[in-house]
Amino acid sequence: xxxxxxxxxxxxxxxxxxxxxxxxxxxxxxxxxxxxxxxxxxxxxxxxxxxxxxxxxxxxxxxxxxxxxxxxxxxxxxxxxxxxxxxxxxxxxxxxxxxxxxxxxxxxxxxxxxxxxxxxxxxxxxxxxxxxxxxxxxxxxxxxxxxxxxxxxxxxxxxxxxxxxxxxxxxxxxxxxxxxxxxxxxxxxxxxxxxxxxxxxxxxxxxxxxxxxxxxxxxxxxxxxxxxxxxxxxxxxxxxxxxxxxxxxxxxxxxxxxxxxxxxxxxxxxxxxxxxxxxxxxxxxxxxxxxxxxxxxxxxxxxxxxxxxxxxxxxxxxxxxxxxxxxxxxxxxxxxxxxxxxxxxxxxxxxxxxxxxxxxxxxxxxxxxxxxxxxxxxxxxxxxxxxxxxxxxxxxxxxxxxxxxxxxxxxxxxxxxxxxxxxxxxxxxxxxxxxxxxxxxxxxxxxxxxxxxxxxxxxxxxxxxxxxxxxxxxxxxxxxxxxxxxxxxxxxxxxxxxxxxxxxxxxxxxxxxxxxxxxxxxxxxxxxxxxxxxxxxxxxxxxxxxxxxxxxxxxxxxxxxxxxxxxxxxxxxxxxxxxxxxxxxxxxxxxxxxxxxxxxxxxxxxxxxxxxxxxxxxxxxxxxxxxxxxxxxxxxxxxxx
Numbered sequence: 001x002x003x004x005x006x007x008x009x010x011x012x013x014x015x016x017x018x019x020x021x022x023x024x025x026x027x028x029x030x031x032x033x034x035x036x037x038x039x040x041x042x043x044x045x046x047x048x049x050x051x052x053x054x055x056x057x058x059x060x061x062x063x064x065x066x067x068x069x070x071x072x073x074x075x076x077x078x079x080x081x082x083x084x085x086x087x088x089x090x091x092x093x094x095x096x097x098x099x100x101x102x103x104x105x106x107x108x109x110x111x112x113x114x115x116x117x118x119x120x121x122x123x124x125x126x127x128x129x130x131x132x133x134x135x136x137x138x139x140x141x142x143x144x145x146x147x148x149x150x151x152x153x154x155x156x157x158x159x160x161x162x163x164x165x166x167x168x169x170x171x172x173x174x175x176x177x178x179x180x181x182x183x184x185x186x187x188x189x190x191x192x193x194x195x196x197x198x199x200x201x202x203x204x205x206x207x208x209x210x211x212x213x214x215x216x217x218x219x220x221x222x223x224x225x226x227x228x229x230x231x232x233x234x235x236x237x238x239x240x241x242x243x244x245x246x247x248x249x250x251x252x253x254x255x256x257x258x259x260x261x262x263x264x265x266x267x268x269x270x271x272x273x274x275x276x277x278x279x280x281x282x283x284x285x286x287x288x289x290x291x292x293x294x295x296x297x298x299x300x301x302x303x304x305x306x307x308x309x310x311x312x313x314x315x316x317x318x319x320x321x322x323x324x325x326x327x328x329x330x331x332x333x334x335x336x337x338x339x340x341x342x343x344x345x346x347x348x349x350x351x352x353x354x355x356x357x358x359x360x361x362x363x364x365x366x367x368x369x370x371x372x373x374x375x376x377x378x379x380x381x382x383x384x385x386x387x388x389x390x391x392x393x394x395x396x397x398x399x400x401x402x403x404x405x406x407x408x409x410x411x412x413x414x415x416x417x418x419x420x421x422x423x424x425x426x427x428x429x430x431x432x433x434x435x436x437x438x439x440x441x442x443x444x445x446x447x448x449x450x451x452x453x454x455x456x457x458x459x460x461x462x463x464x465x466x467x468x469x470x471x472x473x474x475x476x477x478x479x480x481x482x483x484x485x486x487x488x489x490x491x492x493x494x495x496x497x498x499x500x501x502x503x504x505x506x507x508x509x510x511x512x513x514x515x516x517x518x519x520x521x522x523x524x525x526x527x528x529x530x531x532x533x534x535x536x537x538x539x540x541x542x543x544x545x546x547x548x549x550x551x552x553x554x555x556x557x558x559x560x561x562x563x564x565x566x567x568x569x570x571x572x573x574x575x576x577x578x579x580x581x582x583x584x585x586x587x588x589x590x591x592x593x594x595x596x597x598x599x600x601x602x603x604x605x606x607x608x609x610x611x612x613x614x615x616x617x618x619x620x621x622x623x624x625x626x627x628x629x630x631x632x633x634x635x636x637x638x639x640x641x
Contacts, residue, residue, distance in 0.1 A: 002101055003269045004599045011036070011097045014089070018211070021602050021622050022106055023296055025281040026123040029059075032130050033297060033622075036603070037094040038108060039081040040065060042212045043222070044156050044297035047121075048244050050128040054184055057286070059297075061152040062188050063244045064224055066132065067091070068119065069146040070112050071231070072139075076146070077112040079119075085207035085221065102603050103268040114140045122261050126285070129245035131258050139236045147242065148229040149190055150205065152222075153181040156297065159222035162204045166225055170200065175251035176243075179227060186246045193241040193254040196232035217550025268604060271595050272316060275632050278605040279313040282625040283322060289329040290322060295608055295621035303337075304413060305626050306330055307354035311361030312569060312629025315636040324369035327362065331378060339381055349394045349404045350412045352382045353437035356444045360507045365636065372448050379445045380457065386438065387464075399471035400464055401430045402438050414499075414535065416558040419551060425559045429488025432476050436503030439468050443508030469510035476503075481518035496537040498527055498567050505570030505577075517578045523571065530593040531610035531618075532627075533567035535559040538612065545613030547620075554619070561612035562619065565594075566626035569633045576637060584641050587634050594631055606631065 010016040020036040030050035035041050046061035067080030078091035098116075099109035106121040116138035122131050134145060154160045170177045176191030177198050206223045213220035234240055241254040249257075266277045282293045284301070292313075294305040306326065314323035338352045356379065362370040386402060389395035394404040404411045405428040412434055414425040442465045449457040476483040478492075483500035485493040501523050503509060504516040511519075526537040536543050536559070544557035568590060575583035594606070601607050601618040606627040608620030 002103060003271075003274070004102055004603065006036075006100055006599065008099055011100060012095050014039075014094065017094070017097075020600065022102070023281070023602050023605060023623055024106060024121065024123055025296070027126050027283055027285045028124075028128055029057075029284045029286065029293075030123055030128045030130075031059075031281075031296065032106075032121060032123060034065070036100060037081050037097065038065070038079075039083060039089070039094070040208075041083070041210055042297065043159055043210050043218075043220070045210070046152065046156075047132075048128070048130045048188075049156060049297075050246065051286075052186065054186075055155070059156045060185075061154055061156055062246070063130070063190075064150040064152045066242070066244070067093075067148045067150065068117070068134065069148070070110075070115055070117060071144040071146055072115065072141055077115075079110045079112075079117070080148075082150075082205070083209045083211060085209060087209070087211075104265050105262055109137070114138060115143060117145075120258075122258065122265075124245075124257070124261060125264060127245065127247070129243060129247070129249070131254065131261065132242045132244075133239050133255075133258055134234065134242070135239040136234045136236050142233065143235075144231055144233045145240070146229050146231045148226055149244070150224040150226055151179060151181060151188070152224055153185055153188075159219050160224065162206060162223040168202045168227065170198075170227060172198070173248050176230070177227075178248065181225060189243070189245050189248045190230070191243045191245075191249060191251050191254070192230060192232060193243075193251050194232055196230045198228060198230050200228040202227050216554075271591070271598065272632075272635055274598055274604045275606075275628055275635075276316055278623060278628045279317065279625075279632060281605070281623065282309075282313070282628075283326070290325050291329060292326050292625060294626075295624040296602075297621065299608075299621050299624070303330060303334060304348065304351045304354050307351070307358035308566060308569075309626035309629035310358055311365045312633040313625065314362075315365035316632045320366045320369050324362075324366065327358065327370065331375075335378065335381070339385055348410060348412065348415070349390075349402065350431075350434050350437060352385065353434065353441050355382065356441035357437060357506065360440070360444055364507075365633075372444075373451055376445070376448050376452060376454070379441075379448065383442060383445060383461070386441075397430070397471075399475070400468035401435050401471050401475060403430050404434065405429065414559040416555045418555045424556055427486045427493070429486050429491070430475060431486045431499065432483050433499040433502040435468070435472055435476070436506055436509060439465065439472060439510055440506040440508045442468065472510050476500075477515065482522045483519065495540055495542075496522060496526055497535060498523065498533045498564070498570075501527075501533065501567060501570045501574065505573040513578060516574050520571075520574045520578055523574075528571070529563045529610070529612065529614075529616055530590075531597070531616040532563040532565035533571060534561055534563045534612045536561045536612075543612070546611045546617075547609065558609070558620075563610045563612050563616060564627075565606055565610075566624070566630045569630040572630075572634050572637050576641075581641055584638055587638055591631065591634055591638070 017036040023033045025031040034045045048063040051057045052060045070077040079093035081093045096110040098111045101107045109118045118135045120133040178187045178189040180187045204223045210220045241258045291301040292306045294302045314320045393406045416424040485497045504519045527534040543561040547554050547557040602622035605623035607618035608624040610616040
């Protein structure tokens with residue numbers, strides 16, 4: 001029995017399947033993504049989307065889709081589906097869909113009368129190449145397949161218009177052709193494992209619509225270029241592999257390569273393996289470095305997200321080496337941005353402090369791969385960076401706490417901003433999690449200094465740590481049992497937000513166990529949902545329980561009640577610290593609640609955020625690294641008890 005199953009009778013129902021999304025990626029930075037029906041609902045969807053070095057490494061939709069038509073007795077049955085103007089779908093291949101499975105790879109099966117055809121999709125692990133295997137499972141008469149490529153050759157954030165600049169010429173290659181629609185682009189080679197006939201019939205398909213973009217308030221209509229089609233006969237039981245790649249390949253190798261790529265994949269036969277597979281999809285190799293993509297489709301590598309997510313992504317993996325490599329690859333960028341060029345780049349003042357959190361987590365979950373003592377020099381430099389401050393942006397108060405104000409610019413992870421420049425949650429002053437991270441950073445470095453017998457460092461920083469700990473308690477604790485979210489002079493923000501949970505969940509904190517318990521109780525009562533921790537209590541007048549509408553409307557709601565799964569990692573640590581083994585039941589319930597999410601939005605992964613109000617609909621990016629990391633971390637904690 002398959003781990004994730006869909007109601008096959010509902011697959012042709014667009015209300016059921018159109019909003020479930022498929023995402024597969026590879027280590028080269030390429031991805032394929034569409035809806036469960038194969039109908040692209042976002043401008044970010046495509047069969048081959050990959051970074052183009054010549055254009056700054058930005059992602060480009062090269063091949064939007066490859067529509068397959070079954071030909072029998074001169075009759076045609078198009079298995080594709082595309083939405084056009086006025087919500088018109090043509091062709092209507094979803095009517096023939098009879099099965100879908102994500103394990104071990106994406107597989108769609110269609111039935112047309114006596115014909116049963118399966119399509120399996122996989123990306124080459126280290127190349128900008130998608131492979132599609134067509135297998136004729138059943139047929140009672142001669143059958144041919146006709147494949148029609150829809151080409152985009154555009155940035156994922158843009159839409160294509162019909163134009164006269166398109167290059168309609170093509171070059172014949174082994175079992176296929178290659179295209180370069182515009183100057184500067186690489187060539188796209190489409191080839192088949194068996195001899196096929198290519199028929200050139202260049203045309204524009206106009207008014208293609210993306211319903212998700214319309215809902216999000218963005219441009220949603222474009223024209224796609226179709227150069228012609230491929231056609232070849234296929235027998236019952238026969239498989240034909242098609243390659244779309246930025247390099248020419250040997251057609252004779254395609255079947256072998258397809259099988260080899262499938263054998264490399266992690267089985268998706270359990271929730272844990274689903275999440276492990278999702279975790280691996282964020283890894284992106286580029287030249288001599290490896291990085292972690294924050295999320296899909298539009299999230300780029302970000303230091304904060306990487307530092308929060310890395311250890312959680314690695315903790316349940318058999319091979320942890322690549323995660324240590326990602327960590328080490330990030331450090332030159334950290335030093336460049338926050339030490340060498342600090343005055344210019346230090347707008348998000350919490351980012352270097354998350355480095356210390358990451359070190360603690362890496363030592364916790366993969367001690368054989370990360371040695372904290374090797375990073376003492378960088379740790380010392382970062383502490384001095386904070387101690388000295390950045391004029392006009394961040395400085396240290398006399399009581400040792402970190403104060404930040406950079407008008408109109410985000411200071412921490414609650415960084416939502418409207419198109420007219422309005423910062424929704426500025427939190428200027430002393431933010432509670434920033435100063436908790438500051439305390440944790442110093443305490444972590446002192447522990448390493450103790451190991452290295454750096455007495456001079458300890459003599460300087462231990463009194464500072466003591467002062468900061470006392471200042472933290474006197475500044476942020478209140479008689480209601482929770483922590484002020486931020487303090488700016490005499491103003492103390494009484495809004496109940498999850499940032500206090502971060503403060504309670506760090507390895508080193510000035511908070512007592514009793515204080516942590518109180519924070520945990522309030523978080524559980526007012527912020528915990530089945531999909532994560534709310535960013536604001538529903539009791540607050542500014543609470544917005546649904547992140548809906550255009551970009552600005554969503555920005556206004558993003559940190560005003562929206563729930564975030566990544567915060568569950570801190571919730572779990574506080575729960576275990578406060579309740580020990582008796583807290584395991586609660587953590588297991590959280591995991592069980594999330595299991596039902598895996599087939600719902602991005603199949604096998606966890607979305608960026610969720611509405612604060614029930615039924616907690618998924619919002620934002622469809623797959624987010626630090627959310628997957630948090631759930632794997634919970635599984636690891638449960639497993640270790």
